[in-house]
Amino acid sequence: MRTFAWWFGMGALLTLAILMVQGGVRDLLYGSSATGTWEGVLSMGLTIFGGGVLAGCVAVILNRLR
Numbered sequence: 815m816r817t818f819a820w821w822f823g824m825g826a827l828l829t830l831a832i833l834m835v836q837g838g839v840r841d842l843l844y845g846s847s848a849t850g851t852w853e854g855v856l857s858m859g860l861t862i863f864g865g866g867v868l869a870g871c872v873a874v875i876l877n878r879l880r
Contacts, residue, residue, distance in 0.1 A: 817877050818870040825869020829862045 818874050821873035822866040822870035826862050826866030828869070829865025832865075833858065833861065
């Protein structure tokens with residue numbers, strides 16, 4: 815569980831950094847892809863959460879294989 819939590823945090827931070835490099839928070843929230851404020855926040859939050867879950871699951875799988 816500790817491995818998952820650590821890599822979840824690292825994956826979420828890396829995903830946030832990638833989103834910031836691509837367009838910044840203002841473009842993510844108010845850009846043409848987001849129709850409104852809540853939709854933009856939800857979309858960004860789900861993307862960050864998904865990056866964390868992906869990193870955590872890969873870390874757990876690799877830990878089991880070792």
